[in-house]
Amino acid sequence: MTLDLLPAGQSARIVAVDWNVLVDEEARRLRALGIDNGARVKVSHRGVFGGADPIALAVGRMTVAVRRAHAAAMEVEIL
Amino acid sequence: MSRPRKIALVGNPNAGKSALFNALTGARQKIANYPGVTVERKSGRMVLPSGEPVEMTDLPGSYSLDPTSPDEEVTSKVIRGEFVGEAAPDALIVVLDASNLEQHLVFAQEIIALGKPTAIALNMVDLAERDGLVLDPIALEQALGVKVVPTVAVRRRGLTELGEAIAAAELRHPGPGLTQLSMTERRVAAHAMADAAILSESKRHRLHARLDRTLLHPWLGPLILFALLFVVFQAVFAWATPFADALEGGVGLLTDAVNDLVPAGLFRDLLTDGVLAGVGAVVVFLPQIVILFFFILVMEASGYMARAAFLMDRMMAGVGLSGRSFIPLLSSFACAIPGIMATRSITDPRDRLTTILIAPLMTCSARLPVYAVIIAAFIPQRTVGPGIGLQGLVLFCLYVAGIIGAMVVALILRRSVTKGAASGFIMELPKYQLPAPKDLLIGLWQRAWIFLRRAGTIIFMVTVILWLLLNFPRAAEGQNQVDASIAGKIANGLAVVVEPIGFDRDMALALIPAMAAREVAVSALATTYAVAAPVDNEDAQAMALGDQLKARWTLPMALAFLAWFVFAPQCMSTIAVTRRETNGWKWPAFMLAYLFGLAYVFAGATYWIAVAAGL
Numbered sequence: 001m002t003l004d005l006l007p008a009g010q011s012a013r014i015v016a017v018d019w020n021v022l023v024d025e026e027a028r029r030l031r032a033l034g035i036d037n038g039a040r041v042k043v044s045h046r047g048v049f050g051g052a053d054p055i056a057l058a059v060g061r062m063t064v065a066v067r068r069a070h071a072a073a074m075e076v077e078i079l
Numbered sequence: 080m081s082r083p084r085k086i087a088l089v090g091n092p093n094a095g096k097s098a099l100f101n102a103l104t105g106a107r108q109k110i111a112n113y114p115g116v117t118v119e120r121k122s123g124r125m126v127l128p129s130g131e132p133v134e135m136t137d138l139p140g141s142y143s144l145d146p147t148s149p150d151e152e153v154t155s156k157v158i159r160g161e162f163v164g165e166a167a168p169d170a171l172i173v174v175l176d177a178s179n180l181e182q183h184l185v186f187a188q189e190i191i192a193l194g195k196p197t198a199i200a201l202n203m204v205d206l207a208e209r210d211g212l213v214l215d216p217i218a219l220e221q222a223l224g225v226k227v228v229p230t231v232a233v234r235r236r237g238l239t240e241l242g243e244a245i246a247a248a249e250l251r252h253p254g255p256g257l258t259q260l261s262m263t264e265r266r267v268a269a270h271a272m273a274d275a276a277i278l279s280e281s282k283r284h285r286l287h288a289r290l291d292r293t294l295l296h297p298w299l300g301p302l303i304l305f306a307l308l309f310v311v312f313q314a315v316f317a318w319a320t321p322f323a324d325a326l327e328g329g330v331g332l333l334t335d336a337v338n339d340l341v342p343a344g345l346f347r348d349l350l351t352d353g354v355l356a357g358v359g360a361v362v363v364f365l366p367q368i369v370i371l372f373f374f375i376l377v378m379e380a381s382g383y384m385a386r387a388a389f390l391m392d393r394m395m396a397g398v399g400l401s402g403r404s405f406i407p408l409l410s411s412f413a414c415a416i417p418g419i420m421a422t423r424s425i426t427d428p429r430d431r432l433t434t435i436l437i438a439p440l441m442t443c444s445a446r447l448p449v450y451a452v453i454i455a456a457f458i459p460q461r462t463v464g465p466g467i468g469l470q471g472l473v474l475f476c477l478y479v480a481g482i483i484g485a486m487v488v489a490l491i492l493r494r495s496v497t498k499g500a501a502s503g504f505i506m507e508l509p510k511y512q513l514p515a516p517k518d519l520l521i522g523l524w525q526r527a528w529i530f531l532r533r534a535g536t537i538i539f540m541v542t543v544i545l546w547l548l549l550n551f552p553r554a555a556e557g558q559n560q561v562d563a564s565i566a567g568k569i570a571n572g573l574a575v576v577v578e579p580i581g582f583d584r585d586m587a588l589a590l591i592p593a594m595a596a597r598e599v600a601v602s603a604l605a606t607t608y609a610v611a612a613p614v615d616n617e618d619a620q621a622m623a624l625g626d627q628l629k630a631r632w633t634l635p636m637a638l639a640f641l642a643w644f645v646f647a648p649q650c651m652s653t654i655a656v657t658r659r660e661t662n663g664w665k666w667p668a669f670m671l672a673y674l675f676g677l678a679y680v681f682a683g684a685t686y687w688i689a690v691a692a693g694l
Contacts, residue, residue, distance in 0.1 A: 025147040025426045026503045031262060032142035033507060034182055044288070045295045047393070054392045054402065054504050056295060061179045063291070063508040065389045065402065070503060 001078075004055070004071035008043045012076035021073045030070065034059050040079065083124070083134045085166060086245055088200075089158060089190060090174035091183050092140030093382075093509035095202045097121075098232040099174055100137040101518050103241075110525060119420060120165075127242045136168065143262070144189050149423040158193065170196040170249050172241065177214055177229070178207035178510070180276060184223075184269035185262070191225055192259050198244035199227040205234070206510065211281035219276040233515040287382075287511045294386050301390050311374045312478060313471045315367050315447070322366035330359035349546055352609035357542030357602035362534050364448040364598065365527060371444055372413050372526045373519070380514035380522075384409070385506060392504050398486050399493030401425075401504035404434040408485070411441035412478070413526070415653045418443075419660055427502035433492050435660055436670055439648050440485035442478045444530075445597040449644050450477055452601050456625040457637040480645050484677065496669070541592045542602050549610045561611045566591075580679060581639040581686030585611075585631065593649045600644070604628070635689035642685035646678035 006012050014037055019027050035041070035057065044063060045056035053068045088103075090096050100108075104123025121137040138157060139150035146152040153162065160167025173190050175183040191197050201216055220227040226244040230237035260268065294300055334355050341347040378384045384406055392402030403425050411418030418438045425431040442450075451474075458470050493499075548566035561567045561584075570588035577587050585607055593600035601624070608627040628637070648654065648671050657667040 023427070023500075023503065026505055028145060029142065029147045029426065029505050032145075032147070032185075033505070034185075034266065036263070036266070045291065045389075046297075048297050048301055048390055049393065050297060051393050053396060054389060056291070056389065056508060060181045062182055063287075065385075065392070065504060065506045065508055067392075067396075067401075067503050067505075070505065 001076060002072050003041065003043075003057075003074040003076045004052070004068045006041075006043050006071075006076055006078075008046055011040060011042045011079045013079055014039045014041060014074050015077050016075040018073045018075075022070065026070065030066070033062065033064050035064065035066070035070075035074075041076070082166075083132050084169040084249075085134050085136065086125075086170045086172060087136045087138050087157065087168035088172050088174055089138050089154060089186075090140060091142055091176070091179075091186055093507060094140065094174040094176045094183060095232055096137060096140060096174045098515060098518050099200060099202055099230060100135065101521050102232040102235055102238060104135050108521070108525070125242070127246055128239055129246055131246075133245075141186065143186055148426050158190070158195075168195075170198070170245050172198050172200055172245065174200045174202050177201050177204045178210050178212055180214075180219075180273035181270050184272055185265045187223065188260065188265045188268060191223060196245075196248040197225045198241065198248045199223065199225055200237070200241055201227050201229045202232060204229045204236075205231045206512070209286075213278040213280070215276050215278050219272060222272040222275060233517070290511050291386070291508075294383070295389060300386070304387055304390050309475065311371070312475050313466075313468070314374070315370050315474075317468070317471070318370055319364075319366035323363045326363040326365065327359075330355055330363065333359075345550070348550070348610075349543070352606055353543050353546030354539065356605040356609045357546070357599075358534055358539050359602075359605075362531070364444075364451065365530060367447050367451065368413070368444040368530055369523055369527055371447075372523055375410060375413055376519050376522045377514050378409075380512065380518060382509040382511045385508045388504075388506060389508060394486075396504075398489040399502075400430060400433060400489055401427075401502050403504060403506060404430065407434055407438060408441050411438040411443060414443050414445070415439045415441065415650065416656050419653070419656050422660070425502075427499075429493075429497040429499045430502040432661065432666065433489050433497045435657055436492060436497075436666065436673075437485040437489050439650070439653050439670065439674060440481045440488065440646065442481045442645070443597070443650075445650065446644050448598040448601045450474060450641060452604075452624060453628065453637050453641055456628040457632075457634055477641060477645055480642075484646060488673070488677075537595050538599055538602060541595045541599050542606060545592045545603055546606055546610070549607060559611065561585075561588075561607060564610075566607075580643075580683035581636050581690070582643075582682070583632075583636065586636070586640055590643075590647075590649070595651055597644060597647075597649045600649070634694045635686050638689050638694070639682040639686035643678045643682035646674055646681055648674035648678075 003012070003014065014035070017037055022030070030036070039059055042058040043055055044058045047053055054065050055068060055071055057064050057066060088096050088100055100121065100123070103125045108121055108123040110119060110121055123135050124132055125135045126132050138154045141151040141154040144155045144158065146155045156162040157165055158168065158171065171190060173187045175187060187199065199219070201214065201219065204214065207214060214229070216227045216229050226248060228237045228240045228244050230241060294303060334351050337347060337350050337355065341350060378387065387409070388402035388405045391405040395401055395404055407418045407421040407425070410421050415438045418441065419435050422431045422434045422438070425434060454470050454473055458473050461469050463469050463472060545566060549561060549564045551565060552563060554560040554563035566588055567584070569591065570584050573587040573591065574582065574584045577590070585604065588607055589600045589603040592603045605624045608624065654667045654671065657670055658664060661667070
């Protein structure tokens with residue numbers, strides 16, 4: 001399953017990232033924030049006014065906001 | 080004597096770098112720009128424990144030396160000594176957030192590997208303790224091979240030790256540092272180092288997770304944000320009044336003193352009608368500007384600003400922007416110049432350009448004097464609901480008009496001149512923190528000083544020039560001085576253009592000097608009416624600007640004037656910054672044209688609708 005479909009509060013590990021669908025700068029920024037292959041993530045908040053964008057991810061001790069399009073490029077396995 | 084040695088602070092965003100910088104250098108900081116770019120360069124002096132003075136610079140927060148935005152590029156180039164016109168730092172202090180070591184150690188390793196003299200500030204150890212983390216700095220020191228000093232910037236903990244560590248780092252033979260690793264290898268190493276340095280960790284319920292549940296709630300979150308913004312704009316009006324009244328009283332006392340001390344004549348008129356009426360009319364708005372900046376600084380320092388960006392992302396995405404544009408746009412409510420400068424953190428160039436082009440539509444603090452004077456004169460002071468004043472409501476509507484205008488313009492731009500793929504939104508949401516009063520005070524002082532310096536230079540000069548143009552040539556017997564003056568003749572020409580939108584000659588006259596800065600419109604009106612008042616009529620001369628306006632303008636004229644200032648690009652500094660940021664005259668010219676067009680159309684529409692409504 002991809003990260004954008006992960007239920008809120010569920011921990012998961014990123015197992016594959018399709019970097020090709022991401023803009024180069026955004027891909028580098030995601031990696032710099034530790035959102036990369038092997039990272040443990042959790043969706044802590046999703047969307048405003050009932051929408052599905054943006055997503056607040058818990059990565060390590062940080063919270064990082066990303067768009068659903070970024071999360072859709074990441075395959076996760078539930079832990 | 081040789082120049083003082085240079086030490087630079089580097090680290091991830093949200094490492095508490097600025098607070099540490101404030102603690103190390105005190106309030107005597109120099110804020111300038113790096114040559115050729117609008118990235119802010121903050122520097123200050125610090126005295127090492129040995130008594131040696133050094134120059135400390137605060138580099139923009141970065142996640143890596145491989146830059147993904149214009150401000151990260153500055154950091155990377157300065158550290159490597161590749162920035163033209165900026166000497167490479169002699170030593171570096173890497174600032175780490177003690178409660179986020181796994182992340183911050185990645186960049187720290189990259190810096191240490193450069194082999195420069197380096198010391199580590201293990202910052203915000205108090206917050207880490209609050210989160211239940213007990214750390215071992217010695218273990219970290221052994222793993223990194225450089226001195227690690229635990230610090231709490233706001234309590235001045237560890238500052239002396241940090242100074243000693245810098246001096247010691249420079250004496251040490253510059254070793255090879257850490258070997259160059261790939262980002263992935265550094266991340267693995269960072270995890271191992273953090274694990275070794277964390278002695279114990281209690282699973283305490285984190286405060287920020289609880290706060291986020293409310294503040295990032297999909298429905299409650301945006302409501303809280305809008306309520307907060309509404310309170311801010313009400314406060315700007317209500318809280319500032321006593322201070323503004325006091326300042327106004329002070330200007331009145333000065334005018335009386337000048338009238339007593341200086342013999343009657345042109346020089347006294349220059350001082351009272353020109354300098355005091357003009358500059359004084361602007362300086363009284365200092366309290367409102369300070370209050371607005373206070374709220375913006377608190378939102379930034381507390382970590383709430385990033386949440387606001389998160390909440391706004393969806394709406395911004397609707398017009399082709401991202402939540403990242405919200406922060407520059409909110410700063411533009413204080414002033415478009417720092418707002419435009421803050422766009423440097425936006426990765427996507429088209430996104431950035433769009434944000435720059437709409438930033439002047441956010442109601443900046445320079446418009447406040449104009450709005451405040453007109454609203455106070457024409458909108459009755461009564462309540463329209465519990466705690467909601469009509470004057471504050473009108474002010475709020477003017478802000479909303481600017482915001483809606485900006486959104487519509489962004490939507491159109493993203494489908495025409497800045498067309499391209501929709502941009503993303505990637506942003507760290509920092510931990511919540513209680514803002515430190517000292518850091519707030521330093522920030523407020525810097526903003527207030529910039530405003531006062533403008534009042535003392537640009538506004539002063541423009542006011543004096545306007546006074547001269549208004550007073551020469553001298554009017555013949557029985558002729559009105561303004562009609563006879565050069566300024567009056569110029570305004571007569573412009574009045575033909577603005578007559579269709581309801582502006583009279585005096586309003587046209589105020590628009591010319593207001594090109595330098597919007598708030599000059601107020602001082603220009605004050606000067607014009609001071610000059611226009613018959614000399615033998617003491618009452619007319621003593622009339623406050625608000626009473627003058629009430630006597631001379633109709634309500635539709637006042638409303639049209641307000642509408643004009645929602646859109647008009649009357650600020651040379653903004654145009655100059657836009658030119659520098661976009662590397663040419665094309666975009667500032669575009670900005671001028673579209674904003675004047677909007678101002679003309681909306682001021683005209685406001686005037687004629689108000690007239691038709693019988694106001």
